[in-house]
Amino acid sequence: AGPATAGGAEPEVEVIAHRGSSGAAPENTIAAIRLALAHKSDVVENDIQRTRDGELVIMHDLTLARTTDVEEVFPDRAPWNVRDFTLAEIKQLDAGSWFAPEFAGERVPTLAEWVNAVGDRAGMLLEPKSPELYPGIEADLDEELRSLPAFNRALRADRVVLQSFNHVWLRVYKDLAPDVPVGLLYGVKPTEADIAAAATWAQQVNPALGVIDQATVEQVHAAGMEINVWTVNGGQDMRRAINWQVDGIITNYPQVLRDILRRG
Ligand code: G3P
Ligand code: CA
Numbered sequence: 001a002g003p004a005t006a007g008g009a010e011p012e013v014e015v016i017a018h019r020g021s022s023g024a025a026p027e028n029t030i031a032a033i034r035l036a037l038a039h040k041s042d043v044v045e046n047d048i049q050r051t052r053d054g055e056l057v058i059m060h061d062l063t064l065a066r067t068t069d070v071e072e073v074f075p076d077r078a079p080w081n082v083r084d085f086t087l088a089e090i091k092q093l094d095a096g097s098w099f100a101p102e103f104a105g106e107r108v109p110t111l112a113e114w115v116n117a118v119g120d121r122a123g124m125l126l127e128p129k130s131p132e133l134y135p136g137i138e139a140d141l142d143e144e145l146r147s148l149p150a151f152n153r154a155l156r157a158d159r160v161v162l163q164s165f166n167h168v169w170l171r172v173y174k175d176l177a178p179d180v181p182v183g184l185l186y187g188v189k190p191t192e193a194d195i196a197a198a199a200t201w202a203q204q205v206n207p208a209l210g211v212i213d214q215a216t217v218e219q220v221h222a223a224g225m226e227i228n229v230w231t232v233n234g235g236q237d238m239r240r241a242i243n244w245q246v247d248g249i250i251t252n253y254p255q256v257l258r259d260i261l262r263r264g
Contacts, residue, residue: 012261013241013242013245013246013247013248013249013257013261014042014043014123014228014247014248014249015039015040015041015042015043015248015249015251015254015257015258015261016041016042016043016044016045016125016228016248016249016250016251016254017032017033017036017039017041017043017044017045017122017251017252017254018045018230018231018250018251018252019032019045019046019047019060019252020032020033020035020036020044020045020046021035021036021038021039021041021252021253021254021255022252023233023251023252023253024039024253024255025099025103026067026095026096026098026099026100026103026106027060027067027099028046028047028058028059028060028067028095028108028109028114029058029095029096029103029106029107029108029109030106030107030109030113030114030117031096031103031106033114033117033118034117036122036254037118037121037122039254039255039258040254040255040258041122041254041258042122042123042248043122043123043124043125043159043248044118044122044123044124044125045125045126045127045250046058046114046124046125046126046127047059047060047127047128047129048111048126048127048128048129048141049062049082049083049128049129049130049134050082050083050134050137050140051082051083051085051086051087051090052083052084052085052086053086053087053088054140055086055087055110056110056111056112056137056140056141056144057082057087057090057108057109057110057111058108058109058110058111058113058114059082059108059129060129061082062081062082062083062129062130062133063079063080063081063082064080064081064082064085064090064093064108065079065080066098067095067098067099068090068093068094068095068098068108069093069094069097069098070085070093073092073093074089083133083134087110090108091107091108093107093108094106094107095107095108111141111144111145112144112147112148115145115148115150115151115154116148116150118150118154119150120150120153120154120157122159123154123159123160123161124151124154124159124160124161125161125163125183125228125250126141126145126160126161126162126163127162127163127164127185128141128162128164128169128173130166131164131166131169131173132166132169138169138172138173138176138177139176141162141173142173142176142177145180155179155180158181160180160181161180161181161182161183161203161204162177162180162181162182162183163182163183163184163185163204163206164182164183164184164185165185165186165187167184170182170184170202171201174201174202181203181204182201182202182203182204183202183203183204183205183206183226183228184198184202184204184205184206185206185207185230186205186206186207186208186211187207187208187211188211189207189211189212189216190205190207190212190216190220192219195216195219195220195223195225196223198223198225199223199224199225202225203225203226204225204226204227204228204247205220205225205226205227206227206228206229206230206250207227207229207230208229208230208231209229209230209231209232209237209240209241212229214243214244217244217245217246221245226247226248227246227247227248228246228247228248228249228250229241229246229248229249229250230250230251231250231251231252232249232250232251232257233251233252233253233256235256235260238251238256238257238260239260242260242261
């Protein structure tokens with residue numbers, strides 16, 4: 001979906017599954033991707049970090065403690081930061097039981113496993129977390145992603161965006177990978193000056209729904225960019241964002257949003 005064009009039909013709002021269908025499956029796992037696809041998501045969002053041995057894995061928190069059984073498996077390794085564990089160690093962890101017993105045995109996916117699981121079935125919204133903690137991660141990301149045929153197909157089909165809260169780092173990545181669309185995440189309302197500056201090099205402005213108003217949506221569109229809002233889990237908020245004509249809604253419940261869009 002892009003900004004409305006004069007005389008054209010209203011664009012459809014994209015359903016973006018936040019960490020996969022994370023309301024119904026353990027976030028950022030292959031099970032969450034499968035459900036996101038079953039829930040007819042247009043795009044799947046993720047979070048990316050780097051292990052001690054330089055592998056890229058899908059994990060939101062800097063620590064493994066909340067979403068795996070790391071405290072039981074490695075009791076003496078507090079504070080259980082992702083960057084202090086090798087991929088082989090992380091692959092021993094159960095990333096599903098914390099959510100519900102039926103997901104026992106889910107593993108933390110690598111970035112490659114995640115990209116291959118999404119494949120051609122949805123778009124990809126990639127979010128390296130705290131990239132300032134991982135020196136050189138922009139080069140690691142670029143090398144890894146370009147080695148994956150599914151990523152290259154998605155790039156050619158204009159179904160990939162890489163987003164970050166760290167706008168200085170994102171600019172470094174964009175200079176390295178100018179053909180990859182990028183999005184600026186905002187936890188506070190972007191000013192008109194922020195939006196004008198972003199439009200010189202970024203393709204999306206992606207703020208929290210709660211910090212913006214309809215004028216923000218109009219400003220982003222007038223600047224020629226798209227706007228996706230997060231993390232929108234209630235029906236009333238979904239309808240508000242749809243009325244404002246955002247391009248995409250990032251939600252833990254893509255099935256709820258799909259249903260609202262279908263019923264109109
Ligand atoms: O996609 C936007 C959203 O994911 C940003 O916040 O903390 O859920 O990564 P967070
Ligand atoms: Ca995220």
